[in-house]
Amino acid sequence: MADVKIGNSMVGDGHRVYVIAEIGINHNGSLEVAKKLIEGAAQAGCDAVKFQKRTPELCVPMDQRTIERDTPWGRMTYMDYRYKVEFGFDDYSEIDAYCREQGIAWFASCWDEEAVDFMEQFNPPCYKAASASLTDLALLKKTKATGRPLIISTGMSTIEEVDAAVNELGRDNLLIAHTNSTYPCPVEELNLRMIHTLQQRYPENPIGYSGHEVGLATTWAAVALGATFVERHVTLDRAMWGSDQAASVEISGMSRLVSNIRDIEKSLGDGVKRVYDGEAAARKKLRRV
Numbered sequence: 001m002a003d004v005k006i007g008n009s010m011v012g013d014g015h016r017v018y019v020i021a022e023i024g025i026n027h028n029g030s031l032e033v034a035k036k037l038i039e040g041a042a043q044a045g046c047d048a049v050k051f052q053k054r055t056p057e058l059c060v061p062m063d064q065r066t067i068e069r070d071t072p073w074g075r076m077t078y079m080d081y082r083y084k085v086e087f088g089f090d091d092y093s094e095i096d097a098y099c100r101e102q103g104i105a106w107f108a109s110c111w112d113e114e115a116v117d118f119m120e121q122f123n124p125p126c127y128k129a130a131s132a133s134l135t136d137l138a139l140l141k142k143t144k145a146t147g148r149p150l151i152i153s154t155g156m157s158t159i160e161e162v163d164a165a166v167n168e169l170g171r172d173n174l175l176i177a178h179t180n181s182t183y184p185c186p187v188e189e190l191n192l193r194m195i196h197t198l199q200q201r202y203p204e205n206p207i208g209y210s211g212h213e214v215g216l217a218t219t220w221a222a223v224a225l226g227a228t229f230v231e232r233h234v235t236l237d238r239a240m241w242g243s244d245q246a247a248s249v250e251i252s253g254m255s256r257l258v259s260n261i262r263d264i265e266k267s268l269g270d271g272v273k274r275v276y277d278g279e280a281a282a283r284k285k286l287r288r289v
């Protein structure tokens with residue numbers, strides 16, 4: 001399997017699992033909340049935080065735009081809500097500076113082509129294409145053409161759609177995440193063995209896991225199954241307003257997630273049978289023949 005370099009980190013078999021705290025839109029349009037999430041993710045030991053960048057007038061479907069909904073800022077159309085939770089250039093400049101201060105990488109999934117041009121201004125270490133964008137081949141190609149590593153997510157997709165995206169993009173500098181796009185995802189539908197299916201189908205690409213389940217055990221299982229990177233949504237409080245919050249992990253959970261991932265990756269070893277020095281005494285004392 002080829003390795004892919006994201007910033008200063010190598011991602012792939014035999015390397016530390018790259019842990020991404022997906023802030024997404026859990027900041028609810030507040031830079032203050034975003035900064036608390038960045039700080040929490042850095043302290044938890046995550047390698048990167050991730051945002052979602054949209055140009056609402058390009059990526060909100062026409063039939064959704066005028067639908068009204070109740071929000072913490074009052075009743076508004078879906079389009080107005082999308083603008084409300086969208087950070088602009090000054091916000092991202094502050095996020096960029098803050099991430100440097102906290103010593104954590106940051107990048108975004110770009111939901112439309114303009115968003116890619118926007119993000120290029122910040123020299124991100126990589127990009128992500130959300131599961132929703134997997135069949136948007138023009139967007140995938142535009143993102144890949146930046147020359148930066150690209151993570152594609154495979155929720156809500158058929159295997160033929162995944163093949164089509166990978167064939168269009170080529171195997172180079174491409175990472176693939178197993179995902180189920182139900183929020184929160186029932187454990188019976190996580191289908192973590194898909195990690196093996198993806199490893200066998202795309203042997204040149206680092207395979208990872210983007211999870212939306214409640215709890216941490218199944219993400220640890222994904223690491224035990226060989227996920228080379230892991231992404232979980234992060235929140236200050238799972239009870240906060242917003243569609244992704246309930247399927248997110250609070251900061252204390254992120255700390256447990258990362259520290260146990262570090263133990264799991266060490267515990268996997270190399271699969272070569274050996275007698276460890278620490279076993280010598282037991283071997284001497286307990287072996288009859």
Ligand SMILES: C=C(OP(=O)(O)O)C(=O)O
Nearest residue numbers: 052109130131153179210
């Ligand atoms: C929705 C996203 O990702 P995923 O499909 O992995 O949940 C995203 O990265 O914006």
